[in-house]
Structures are given as structure tokens and as C-alpha cells.
Amino acid sequence: MKATVTQNTYSSMTPWKMLAWLFATQVLVAFVGRSLAPLGVLIGHDLSLTKAQIGMLPAALFLGQSIAAIPVGYVTDQLGSKRLLLALAVCLGASFMFMTLTSFFILVLIMITVGGLGYGAMHPVSNRGIMYWFTARTRGTAMGIKQMGVTLGSALAALVLLPLANAFGWRPVLLGAGLLLIVVGYLTYLFYYDPPRENEIRKTNRGGFFASMKVMLRHKPLLLVSLAAVGLQGSQMMLNTYLVLFAYEKLAISLVLAGVLLVISEIGGSFGRVGWGVISDRIFNGRRLIILMLISIFAGFISIVISQLPTGTSFGVMAVITFIFGFCIAGFNGVWMNAATELVPREQSGAASGFSIMIGSWGVILGPPLFGLIVDKTGSFSAGWIFLSGILIVVIMLLLVAMTLVKKTNDNPKPSQLNY
Known part of the structure; x- marks a missing residue:
């Protein structure tokens, strides 16, 4: 399902429709990634972790974010946001789903770190979309709305996932959350698109990674x-x-x-x-x-x-x-x-x-x-x-x-x- 988009198809509401898909993906990325804090106690109890080991769970996520930030930013400049929104949703969602299948702490940390690559990719990927869809006079508002998805997703993780995990266990709940993220990522891939002018600019701007750094x-x-x-x-x-x-x-x-x-x-x-x-x-x-x-x-x-x-x-x-x-x-x-x-x-x-x-x-x-x-x-x-x-x-x-x-x-x- 791919639509050919031309400049003539734009309307005044198009940027805000694109923002809605960026926001939806941002909420689900935070919903899954930030679930480690509210679910940490249950994960720790299940895996017999110390408090220090529980603290390593979110640390692993941000380690992945730090590793991903620069290379993903460069790739985004070359490929645009559309395809990478799906890729990061699959990366984070699938890694957390696989995490629910193991009881080995080291494997859990590895899966979280891999998920952190997708979590960290969300910012440069979505930020570039906002840069091209919005003017300087509306960009701050749009970015603020998109970033609000982080705190909203985090709050939803505490309000929804924790009670469900307490009732049914953290594994099936987190498995379902990861699957939901992938579904939303796929829907975003179907309905979000990069502006044509961005596609034209990318064709003429393919410098090397190290030169960019x-x-x-x-x-x-x-x-x-x-x-x-x-x-x-x-x-x-x-x-x-x-x-x-x-x-x-x-x-x-x-x-x-x-x-x-x-x-x-x-x-x-x-x-x-x-x-x-x-x-x-x-x-x-x-x-x-x-x-x-x-x-x-x-x-x-x-x-x-x-x-x-x-x-x-x-x-x-x-x-x-x-x-x-x-x-x-x-x-x-x-x-x-x-x-x-x-x-x-x-x-x-x-x-x-x-x-x-x-x-x-x-x-x-x-x-x-x-x-x-x-x-x-x-x-x-x-x-x-x-x-x-x-x-x-x-x-x-x-x-x-x-x-x-x-x-x-x-x-x-x-x-x-x-x-x-």
C-alpha cells in the first residue's frame, strides 16, 4: 500500500496528520522501553535479581540508545524517516518479546541493549520528520507534542502494564506490548510518508559518515x-x-x-x-x-x-x-x-x-x-x-x-x- 505523493496533494492539515503518526509511534516506543522501571520489581523477583541488577535494566536501554544515536542519525539523513520508523519499532518490539522467553540475566541485558538501539533511533528519525514537515514558526509546538509522547508512554506503562503484569505475569504482558508496538510501527509505515522535497534533497546529499561526524x-x-x-x-x-x-x-x-x-x-x-x-x-x-x-x-x-x-x-x-x-x-x-x-x-x-x-x-x-x-x-x-x-x-x-x-x-x- 504505497501512495505516490506530490506537492499538489499537500493540505494545511498534512503536517499535523504526519505528526499524529510520529506521536503514536513515540507513545508506543516509550510504552515499551520505559516499561522497565515499573516492571523492574516483578522482573527482579522472577529472575532473583539484586537491586543493583534491577538498576542495570534501564541502564542497558540507555546504553543501546547511546550506541544508536549517531549512526541512526546519519542513516536517517540518507533514507528518510518512513522506513526507519518501521525498523525501529521491530527492533525494540521484537527484542523485548524475545527477552520474555529467557530467564538468563545476561541474555535479558543483551536483548534490552538491542532494544535500546530502536529506542534511541526514535529521536533522530522522528525529529527529522518534524524538521521537514513544519516551519520554524510551528516546529517548536510540533516537537513538544511529539516529545510529550515520551512522558505519556511512560505514564501508560505504569498505569496499564504494571497492574496487568501483577495479575498475569510480566512475560505475557511485555510480549503483548512488544507486539502492539510492531503493529503500530507497521501502520505508521503504511500511512506516514516523507515530503517529496526531502526525497529530492536526499538524492543530492550522500556524504560519508565520518565526514558527517x-x-x-x-x-x-x-x-x-x-x-x-x-x-x-x-x-x-x-x-x-x-x-x-x-x-x-x-x-x-x-x-x-x-x-x-x-x-x-x-x-x-x-x-x-x-x-x-x-x-x-x-x-x-x-x-x-x-x-x-x-x-x-x-x-x-x-x-x-x-x-x-x-x-x-x-x-x-x-x-x-x-x-x-x-x-x-x-x-x-x-x-x-x-x-x-x-x-x-x-x-x-x-x-x-x-x-x-x-x-x-x-x-x-x-x-x-x-x-x-x-x-x-x-x-x-x-x-x-x-x-x-x-x-x-x-x-x-x-x-x-x-x-x-x-x-x-x-x-x-x-x-x-x-x-x-
Whole structure:
């Protein structure tokens, strides 16, 4: 079922229809990939894993993401998004389905890592689609909607998969989730298509992989934004990892309500991914780096406020603070993806997205352990939250330098670069 698409078949709604398929795939990719967190306890019980081994499950996923980000970004620039959307759905869905057939921990980790290749491929593949379907004035909103699929899929995994797995076992439930992802991936392959102008550009832009990477490494603004993403990604994972423990152990909030705070932060992040995109499009005329700076400033301030909260702080007060914190630090992703892809020519957007994701992924790997080490050494969560705010100060400095470089090098900027 292949439709021949010409420029004349476009309508004003076509980009949004394509976004709907990108969003659906993003939700299912997160639904399956992020299932490791809520299902970790059940998987650990079934396989007799230690807590450290349970922690290795999501780490394996992000390892796969880090490995895949750059090469998939390059391949996306050559092949477009359509075929790769199906490929990544099959990669993630099938690997998790095979994972349910083994009880050997090492094989489980290998399958998760393979699945991480598909999980990590979703960002450069879908980001390139948005780059070509949307203009600079609507791209932030579109990217925010697409990125909201990550938090929505993650929330659905906790709300749907965990109760089902508790009732029927994690293996059949995860098997079904993987199959559902493949089905949605196939439907997306049938109904999503790349714009004709993208196909024309790909035919004339087939540079080598290493040449493409040299361009990325030499692009100082892109490198600086990617390094800033290390701090932002790390800060987001610090919040996700330690919010429940902080609320329970430091603020004396019940464990159930502490868990609700994590859900509130995810809800805030969902609103933030769309909200910051709309703000950057409508109020700041597409200026992404300024938005990232504002996010860092607000989140850094909130982190300092949290560090000073006394024992006995009410759930209501913490809920408001957590929502705002999540809106900022879990809502930056869409703006980051726009910033990374808009800093380079559109024909390099896939490589730029993969490059930035690969570097930014180190924040997920390094951030939470450093936060935990500081809390262990000082015996105080306050030191950890202050450390987080310090990281965001560094992020602000990196973004300031990036903005200065872009301003100097773009004497005759392209429309998509006017707003930095």
C-alpha cells in the first residue's frame, strides 16, 4: 500500500496528520522501553535479581540508545524517516518479546541493549520528520507534542502494564506490548510518508559518515548545546530518581504520596514539552536557546528552594513545587531537539539530532550516581539539590557561549537560524 505523493496533494492539515503518526509511534516506543522501571520489581523477583541488577535494566536501554544515536542519525539523513520508523519499532518490539522467553540475566541485558538501539533511533528519525514537515514558526509546538509522547508512554506503562503484569505475569504482558508496538510501527509505515522535497534533497546529499561526524564535531554551537543537554538530562534523571526518596525520608511524606509526586512531575513534564514549544514559537519567535536558558534558570532556582524545605513540608506545597520543577526540567526535551536540528542545514538534521542525543545521554548515566554519592557522603539531600542547581549554572554558561557564537557566525542567517 504505497501512495505516490506530490506537492499538489499537500493540505494545511498534512503536517499535523504526519505528526499524529510520529506521536503514536513515540507513545508506543516509550510504552515499551520505559516499561522497565515499573516492571523492574516483578522482573527482579522472577529472575532473583539484586537491586543493583534491577538498576542495570534501564541502564542497558540507555546504553543501546547511546550506541544508536549517531549512526541512526546519519542513516536517517540518507533514507528518510518512513522506513526507519518501521525498523525501529521491530527492533525494540521484537527484542523485548524475545527477552520474555529467557530467564538468563545476561541474555535479558543483551536483548534490552538491542532494544535500546530502536529506542534511541526514535529521536533522530522522528525529529527529522518534524524538521521537514513544519516551519520554524510551528516546529517548536510540533516537537513538544511529539516529545510529550515520551512522558505519556511512560505514564501508560505504569498505569496499564504494571497492574496487568501483577495479575498475569510480566512475560505475557511485555510480549503483548512488544507486539502492539510492531503493529503500530507497521501502520505508521503504511500511512506516514516523507515530503517529496526531502526525497529530492536526499538524492543530492550522500556524504560519508565520518565526514558527517567531523562536521558535527566542528560545529561549536551544536557541541555546546549538546554539552548543555548533558546537564539538563542529568538533572531530569536526578529528579526522577531521588524525588520519592527525598519526599519520604526527608519531608516525612507517606510513601504512596511520595510516589504520586513522581506522577505529578511527569504530568508537569508533559505540559512543559508542549508549553515550552508553544512559548518558543509564539512569544519568542522560535528562539530555542533563550528558552533553554529560562528553563535552566527556573529549574536551578526551584532546586535551591527544595534544598531548604524543612521536614514536615506538606504534600500540597510539595506537589505545586514538583509540578513546576517537572514542567521545567522534564519539559526541555522538545526545545533541545529543535535547537540541535535547527543549528545545522536540514539535510544534516538527523545526524545532528543523533550526535546531540549521544552526548546528552551521558547526563543520564553520570547524573544520578553523582547525586547519590553526594547525599551519601554529606548525609544530606540539601547538598544534592544544591549540586543540581550548580550543574544548571554551568548549563546557562554553555548556552550563553553558544548564543554568542551563533550571533557572530550568522551575519546572513537562514530563516531557521534567525531566532537564536
